[in-house]
Amino acid sequence: MKVLIIYGTVEGQTRKIARFMENILQEDGHQVAIANAVEEPPSPDNFDVTLIGSSIHINKYNTLIKNYVEEHIDILNKKPSAFFSVSMAVASSIKEEHEEIEKVALEFIEETSWKTKTIWHIAGALRYTQYNYFKKLIMRSIAEKEGGAVDTTKDHEYTDWSKVKEQVLSFINSLK
Ligand SMILES: Cc1cc2nc3c(=O)[nH]c(=O)nc-3n(C[C@H](O)[C@H](O)[C@H](O)COP(=O)(O)O)c2cc1C
Numbered sequence: 225m226k227v228l229i230i231y232g233t234v235e236g237q238t239r240k241i242a243r244f245m246e247n248i249l250q251e252d253g254h255q256v257a258i259a260n261a262v263e264e265p266p267s268p269d270n271f272d273v274t275l276i277g278s279s280i281h282i283n284k285y286n287t288l289i290k291n292y293v294e295e296h297i298d299i300l301n302k303k304p305s306a307f308f309s310v311s312m313a314v315a316s317s318i319k320e321e322h323e324e325i326e327k328v329a330l331e332f333i334e335e336t337s338w339k340t341k342t343i344w345h346i347a348g349a350l351r352y353t354q355y356n357y358f359k360k361l362i363m364r365s366i367a368e369k370e371g372g373a374v375d376t377t378k379d380h381e382y383t384d385w386s387k388v389k390e391q392v393l394s395f396i397n398s399l400k
Pocket of ligand 1 (some may be wrong): 232233235239279281284310347350
């Protein structure tokens with residue numbers, strides 16, 4: 225299958241996840257194109273399936289990803305597609321945090337009129353080494369509340385790679 229992966233990232237974790245998807249799909253025999261939303265990504269027209277991912281920052285997805293979905297909504301709704309949402313709430317021990325990101329994702333789907341039924345919530349990373357002083361303080365206090373790592377001298381990754389692999393392969397193979 226010809227697969228297109230488009231992603232929006234701030235600190236790089238969504239890019240890492242998108243590249244991981246690219247690798248496992250290539251290993252499974254698919255033809256894959258991947259693009260960052262900031263690099264004039266190709267249209268989904270020439271692909272059998274499109275996977276679109278964005279991280280959540282302050283309860284919002286990447287604006288360029290939203291623009292991409294809106295711009296290509298007709299073709300996205302005619303062919304198979306999936307949305308992967310990257311956030312820290314997935315790794316939280318607090319139930320309300322999970323409900324909040326599910327709401328953020330459903331609002332995004334509603335606002336863009338995207339009809340995809342496939343939404344994956346994927347845990348991201350705390351990239352303390354990339355945050356400025358204030359961001360580090362804020363993220364540390366959120367992590368403390370949610371049971372995350374508070375050692376700000378290094379980064380902490382929460383992505384469940386085997387789950388990502390299983391979700392992507394079972395989705396793509398269900399379309400054959
Ligand atoms: C300033 C900031 C705000 C964030 N806001 C949220 C949020 O509202 N909800 C959430 O679950 N995660 C939030 N996160 C966590 C990110 O979604 C997580 O770090 C993710 O891995 C970032 O992916 P990226 O590197 O692809 O941008 C936030 C992170 C930062 C740095």
